Each structure stands twice: as structure tokens, then as C-alpha cells.
Amino acid sequence: MLTPKARLLKVLNRQAVDRPPVICTGGMMNAAIIEIMNSTGHTLPEGHVNSHIMAQLAADIHQFTGFENIGIPFCMTVEAEILGSAVSYGTLSCEPKVTQEKYRTLAEVHPEDITHMLMQGRVQVVLDAIREAAAAHPEIPVIGNICGPVSLAASLVDPLALLKGLRKDKASAHRVFAYVSALLGKLACLMVENGAAVISIGDPTATGEILGPELFEEYAVRYINQIINSIHESQTDVIVHICGNMNRVRHLLPAIQADAISVDALVDLRKLKDDFPQMIVMGNVSTYLLQNGPADKVSATVQRLVEQGVDIISPACGLSTSTSISMIQAMTNAVRD
Amino acid sequence: MKVKKEEYFQQLSDAVVNMEEEKAVAIAVQVVEQHIDAFEAIEKGLSDGMTRAGKLYEEEEYFIPELLLCADAMYAGLDVLKPHLKVSGEAKGKIIIGVVEGDTHDIGKNIVKMMLETAGYQLIDLGRDVPPQRFVTVAKAEQAQMIAAATLMSTTMDKMEHIIKLLETEGLRGKCKVVVGGGPVSPAFAKKIGADAYAENATEAVRITKDLVSC
Numbered sequence: 001m002l003t004p005k006a007r008l009l010k011v012l013n014r015q016a017v018d019r020p021p022v023i024c025t026g027g028m029m030n031a032a033i034i035e036i037m038n039s040t041g042h043t044l045p046e047g048h049v050n051s052h053i054m055a056q057l058a059a060d061i062h063q064f065t066g067f068e069n070i071g072i073p074f075c076m077t078v079e080a081e082i083l084g085s086a087v088s089y090g091t092l093s094c095e096p097k098v099t100q101e102k103y104r105t106l107a108e109v110h111p112e113d114i115t116h117m118l119m120q121g122r123v124q125v126v127l128d129a130i131r132e133a134a135a136a137h138p139e140i141p142v143i144g145n146i147c148g149p150v151s152l153a154a155s156l157v158d159p160l161a162l163l164k165g166l167r168k169d170k171a172s173a174h175r176v177f178a179y180v181s182a183l184l185g186k187l188a189c190l191m192v193e194n195g196a197a198v199i200s201i202g203d204p205t206a207t208g209e210i211l212g213p214e215l216f217e218e219y220a221v222r223y224i225n226q227i228i229n230s231i232h233e234s235q236t237d238v239i240v241h242i243c244g245n246m247n248r249v250r251h252l253l254p255a256i257q258a259d260a261i262s263v264d265a266l267v268d269l270r271k272l273k274d275d276f277p278q279m280i281v282m283g284n285v286s287t288y289l290l291q292n293g294p295a296d297k298v299s300a301t302v303q304r305l306v307e308q309g310v311d312i313i314s315p316a317c318g319l320s321t322s323t324s325i326s327m328i329q330a331m332t333n334a335v336r337d
Numbered sequence: 338m339k340v341k342k343e344e345y346f347q348q349l350s351d352a353v354v355n356m357e358e359e360k361a362v363a364i365a366v367q368v369v370e371q372h373i374d375a376f377e378a379i380e381k382g383l384s385d386g387m388t389r390a391g392k393l394y395e396e397e398e399y400f401i402p403e404l405l406l407c408a409d410a411m412y413a414g415l416d417v418l419k420p421h422l423k424v425s426g427e428a429k430g431k432i433i434i435g436v437v438e439g440d441t442h443d444i445g446k447n448i449v450k451m452m453l454e455t456a457g458y459q460l461i462d463l464g465r466d467v468p469p470q471r472f473v474t475v476a477k478a479e480q481a482q483m484i485a486a487a488t489l490m491s492t493t494m495d496k497m498e499h500i501i502k503l504l505e506t507e508g509l510r511g512k513c514k515v516v517v518g519g520g521p522v523s524p525a526f527a528k529k530i531g532a533d534a535y536a537e538n539a540t541e542a543v544r545i546t547k548d549l550v551s552c
Contacts, residue, residue, distance in 0.1 A: 094439045095492070097466070159444055163402040164409065167356075204489070210444065212400030244520070248397055287491045288521065317521070320492040 003139035004068035005197055011311050012198065012237040012259040012280060020306060022313040022335040023282075024061070025239060025262070026071020027145025028202035029315060032057060033323050034093055036064045045089035048075060048096055051128035058133055062140060064325050066332030069141045069198075070133045073126050076147045076202065079184065080155035082121040084112075093321040098155045106157050106165040106172035111179045114186055123187065127194045134195025141198055143239075144191030148203020149223035150211070152180045159205070166215050173219070181223040185230030192236045199231050200239040201258075207244030216249045221256055228257045239282060243317070254279065265316035270308040282312035285331055291320045295330035302334035342373045346382040349414055353386025354393070356406035358413045365417035375421040383411045383418070387455045391540040401444060404539075408451045428459035430550040433476045434485040435463030436519075437500070439493035445519055445539075446487045452539040453485075453546060469499035476504070476513050482550045483514045485542065491521035498530035514549045518542065 002010070008021045024031045037043040042057040058070045075096040081087040086100040103109050126144075134142045147155070153176055154162050165173045188199045206220035228238045240258035242249075245266040253261060254276055262282035263272065269283055285301055305313055313335050319328075345368050352361035361383070368378045390407035393399040399407070434450050436443045443465040450460050461479055463471060472484050484504075486497050497517050504510045517527050518536040527535035533549055536542035 099466075160405055160447060163444065164405045167402050167406060205444075210401045212397075212403070215400070215402060288494075288526075291491075318490060318492055320495075322495070 005139055005141040008069065008141045008198065008312070009237065012239075014280065020311055020313050020335060021068050022066070022302075022332045023069040023141075023143070024065070024067040024071060024315055024319070025069070025143050025145055025200035025202070025241070026058065026074065027147075027200060028076050028204060029200075029241060029262075029318050030071055030074045030145075031061045031065055031067060031315070031319050031323075031328060032074045032321065033061075033319060033325070033328075034321050035323075035325050036060050037092060039064075044074060044092055045096065048073065048089045049122060049125060051125040051132065054125060054129035055132040055136070058129065058142075059137060062137070065328040066336070067328070068332075069143050070137060071143045071145060071200075072129050072133060072196075073122075073145060076145075076151060076204075077155070078122050078126055079147045079152050079180075079187065082117045082123060083152070083156050083180070083183070085155055095318075095321075101154075101156055101158050103157045105161045106169050106176050109157060109172070109176045109179070111175075114183050117183065118186060118190065123190070127190055130191055130196050131194040134197070142196050143198045143200050144188060144196030145200050145202065146184050146188050146191070146227075148201050148206055148220070148240075149177055149181045149184060149227065150206035150220050151203045152184065153177060154205045156180065163210070166211070166219060177219055177223045178226075181226045185227045188227065188231045188236075189234050192231070192234045196236070198237050198239060200241065200262075201227060202241045204243045207242070208246050208249030209244045211249075213248050213252065217252050217255070221252055225255075225257050232257075239312075241282075250275070260312060262312075262314060263316070269305060269310050273309055280311045282314050283310060284316035285313065287315050287317045287319050287323070290315060290327050290331065291323045293324075293327050293330075295327055298327055298330040299334040302331050306335060340371075342368075342371070342377070343381075345371070345373060346378060346385070349378060349382025350386035350389065352414070353383055353407050353410045354389045356403060356410055358406075358410045361410040361414035362417055365414040369417065369421050375418040379415065379418055379422075383414045384455055387411050387452070391452060391543075395538065395540050401448065404448060408455075411455065429457040430483065430546075431459045431461065431479055431481045432483045432485055432546065432550070433461050433463060433472055433479065433481045435467035435472060435487075436465040437486050437488045437493050437496040438466055438468045439488075439490065439496065443487075445489065446485075448539045449485060449487065449518065449536070449542045452543050456543045456546070458546065458550070469496050469503055472500050473503040473507055473509070477507060477509060481513055483516060483546065485516045485518070485536075485546075487517070487519040488522065489520045494521060494526065497522070497532065501531050516542065516545055516549070
């Protein structure tokens with residue numbers, strides 16, 4: 001019998017397994033739902049700033065839902081905060097967000113010392129939580145979540161100015177992307193050193209619909225790969241989640257050097273597998289379906305994904321905090337049965 | 338020989354489509370110098386360029402960065418021409434726009450706002466992370482004909498339904514239309530929560546608004 005950790009790592013390394021793992025990475029795709037937090041008392045927003053609560057809540061989610069991993073942290077703002085943007089930690093039901101980007105334009109960005117920055121903010125909280133969870137649950141893969149480079153750049157510089165700058169001020173744009181990517185690579189390696197078995201990169205701003213194929217390739221693919229390379233240097237696998245329908249950037253997916261690609265509910269995974277048989281794909285149970293049910297429809301959807309040969313079963317996007325435990329259990333049980 | 342005004346309009350339109358801010362300004366200055374009607378230059382030049390850019394966006398030839406740069410060129414030309422408008426055009430209708438509470442992604446909302454402004458509507462922008470009550474309070478105070486609410490996150494979609502319920506409570510549902518949009522929103526969802534329409538993208542938002550808001 002494979003442990004959940006062995007199973008996930010085998011899949012990421014293209015080895016045969018008994019059945020697909022069913023996971024929820026954490027980060028932008030976390031399952032910190034209200035029902036779990038209220039029953040255990042390990043709540044947000046406290047869990048964003050206290051490493052013990054963060055680790056406990058992540059373990060609660062694994063236990064209550066049946067997701068076969070522990071995902072840390074529960075937001076995408078740790079990086080933006082150390083870069084100097086203003087962040088609100090949100091509430092029990094509302095996730096943290098950047099309230100004010102530090103810079104108005106790309107040209108204004110003044111890079112600071114990355115090693116020093118990684119000692120600021122909540123980085124240590126996240127690393128401590130990863131270490132605590134990994135020590136307490138050696139058979140469960142702890143997934144360390146980082147923000148993708150486009151999303152982080154859009155949390156550092158006003159998003160509209162950033163998007164315009166990708167065309168108009170390419171020199172500054174590449175300078176900023178190199179900066180945030182170096183920071184993200186180092187942060188991911190710290191997560192690995194503290195016990196993260198896998199790193200997941202979520203980059204919701206890097207969609208084909210927003211950037212178009214040309215800029216997606218020039219910025220998203222290039223810098224996501226740069227981050228992946230630094231994580232691979234520490235012998236750790238990487239999952240990349242891409243939002244949106246991907247129609248216009250589909251052909252670029254094989255260029256992303258991730259060990260698995262996770263996609264949105266809009267993407268037909270059977271077709272994706274047909275088009276790219278070499279790709280390890282993850283997804284894509286609609287979070288809207290998970291919120292509203294019914295449970296038998298959730299089970300049927302999951303069974304269809306398993307039959308289609310989807311390598312890792314997972315929600316397609318961030319879960320609503322009002323999703324119920326029973327609906328998620330319908331999802332995870334359908335994979336295990 | 339005097340260049341025909343149609344050629345100026347074409348050049349203005351092209352400057353917008355080609356994202357050439359400085360050129361848009363230069364042509365707009367010439368338009369003023371030649372005493373060509375500013376309103377006509379906006380309508381047949383700048384606005385036409387933005388419509389063409391919107392079409393390219395719909396056809397997935399242009400994406401958000403291109404659309405934003407086209408808008409910059411349009412606004413730059415507009416700044417030159419506006420003071421020379423003989424009569425200020427009456428706004429076609431008042432619209433409240435914002436991203437619902439819990440979501441701080443406002444790229445899509447800003448595009449829709451820009452396209453609706455280009456189409457002649459008066460927009461009141463509540464920004465991002467807007468509580469349902471605020472949409473309704475402002476809509477009431479401003480006697481707005483429409484609320485346009487967006488979200489990119491499935492976790493915040495239920496706030497849209499909340500806006501509609503609050504409008505009903507205030508007895509404003511008949512007077513104020515609601516259009517919803519954004520990544521996770523679908524026509525089925527819009528129908529389910531009782532919204533008047535779902536807009537898939539900015540150009541569709543303009544088309545729908547023209548149908549829903551008439552003065």
C-alpha cells in the first residue's frame with residue numbers, strides 16, 4: 001500500500017500507481033473552509049500569522065476532507081507583503097489580499113536584498129508551519145505554495161501599469177520579473193529545506209486571456225521556468241496551475257517545465273491528455289459544483305476524470321469558504337473507491 | 338492642399354488601434370488647428386479606433402495589454418479635443434461599476450468601464466472589494482440605471498446575488514438593471530441569481546448596456 005506521499009511523488013515522476021492521488025495544493029487553491037475552522041477552532045485570519053495554527057489548520061483540512069496532502073500557506077500575499085505592498089489578512093471567510101501595490105510603474109521598482117527580505121514578514125511563519133506539519137505527518141506530502149511571477153509582479157506594481165509595461169517598457173518589465181522570480185525561487189527552496197515535498201506555483205494573472213500568447217511566452221513561460229529550474233536544483237517536483245480556458249496558449253504548455261500542469265474547470269482534460277500524452281495533468285473538479293453539489297454529481301464528475309486518465313484529481317480553482325465538508329468528501333471518496 | 342477631415346479621423350482611429358499615444362495627440366492638435374469639429378473627431382476618429390480595438394480583442398488578436406495601450410492613446414487624444422467640444426454631449430446613462438467584496442482583481446472591470454465610457458455612458462467606479470450594500474446605496478443616491486458587478490473569483494460570486502436581493506428590498510429592482518461578469522460567472526449563474534444579463538467581455542458589455550439602458 002502506497003503512502004499518499006509516495007503515490008504523489010511517483011505520479012510526478014511518471015511512475016505507475018494504483019490510482020490517482022486526490023489533492024488540494026493550498027495557496028490560492030486552499031480548502032480552509034468555514035465548516036472545518038469552526039469545528040476545530042483553528043481559524044483564519046489567525047492562521048495566516050501564527051505558524052502553529054497554520055500547521056494545525058492545514059492538517060485539519062487533510063483529515064476532514066480526505067485530500068491526500070497538506071497545503072501551506074492559505075494565501076498568495078506572503079511574497080507581496082515582504083516586497084512592501086500593503087496587505088489585509090481578511091477574515092474567517094475572506095482570503096487575504098493586496099490592498100495597495102508598492103509601485104505605480106515598473107520603472108519605479110527598486111530591487112532590495114532578497115536574502116534580507118526573506119527574513120521579513122510571514123516567511124518564517126510559513127517555514128515553521130511547513131516544518132511542524134512535515135514532522136507530524138511524514139507519510140503525507142506537504143505542498144509549499146508560492147505565487148507565480150506574473151501575479152507577484154501584479155501585486156508589486158499597479159496591475160494595469162504592469163500589463164501596459166509588458167509591451168511598452170520591456171526593459172523594466174524584464175528587470176522586475178527577474179527580481180520577483182529570484183525571490184520566488186529562493187522562497188521555494190527554503191520551503192523545501194523545511195520539509196515541503198512538492199512546490200506548487202499558482203499564477204492566476206498569467207492567463208492566455210489576459211496576456212495573449214506572445215506575452216504569455218515572453219514573461220509567464222520564461223519566468224515560471226526560471227523558478228522551476230531553481231526548485232529542480234533542490235531535487236523537488238513542481239506543480240504549476242494555469243487559470244482560464246487556455247485556448248490561445250495551449251501550444252505553449254509543453255514549454256512549461258513543470259512536473260504536473262493543473263488547469264481550470266473550462267479545460268477539457270481528456271483532450272489535453274490526447275494532445276499532450278507526455279504531460280502529467282491535474283484537475284479539474286469545478287469549485288462551483290463543489291459548493292452547490294449535489295454530491296452524486298460531484299462523484300460522477302470525479303469518476304469521469306479518473307476514467308479519462310487524469311493523473312492527479314484536484315479542485316479546478318480556489319474553493320469557496322462556504323463549501324461543505326460532505327461535498328469535498330464526495331470528491332475524495334470517489335477517487336478512493 | 339488641405340487634408341480632408343475624413344483623413345484626420347482615419348489617422349486618429351489608426352493611432353488608437355496601433356497604440357500610438359503621441360501620434361493620437363499630434364493628430365488631435367492638428368484637428369483643433371484645422372477647426373475640424375471636435376465631437377465628430379472623437380466619434381469618427383478616437384471612438385471608432387476603440388471600437389476597432391475592441392473587435393480585435395474579441396477576435397483574440399489583441400489582449401488586455403494591447404487594449405489598455407489603445408485606451409491610453411484614445412484618452413490622450415480625448416484630452417486634446419475635449420476642451421474644443423462645442424456642446425458637451427449628454428451622457429447616455431449612469432452606471433455604477435465595481436468588483437464585488439472579497440476580490441481585488443480589477444483589470445477586467447477597468448476595461449469594461451473604459452469601453453462603456455467610450456460608448457458615452459457616465460460611470461461611477463466604486464473600485465474593488467466593494468460590499469453589496471455600497472453598490473445599492475450609491476445606485477440609489479445617484480439614481481443609476483445600471484449596476485455592473487464583476488468578480489474573478491468563484492469564492493465571491495454569491496455577493497452578486499446579495500446585490501440583487503438588496504435592490505429588491507429597496508424597491509429599486511425595476512429601475513436599476515444588473516449586469517454581471519468575470520471569469521467564473523456564467524450565463525446560467527446570472528440567470529439563477531436573477532441578474533438582467535451576463536457579459537462575457539467588455540465589448541459585449543457595451544452591446545448589452547445599449548439594450549438595457551435607454552433614456
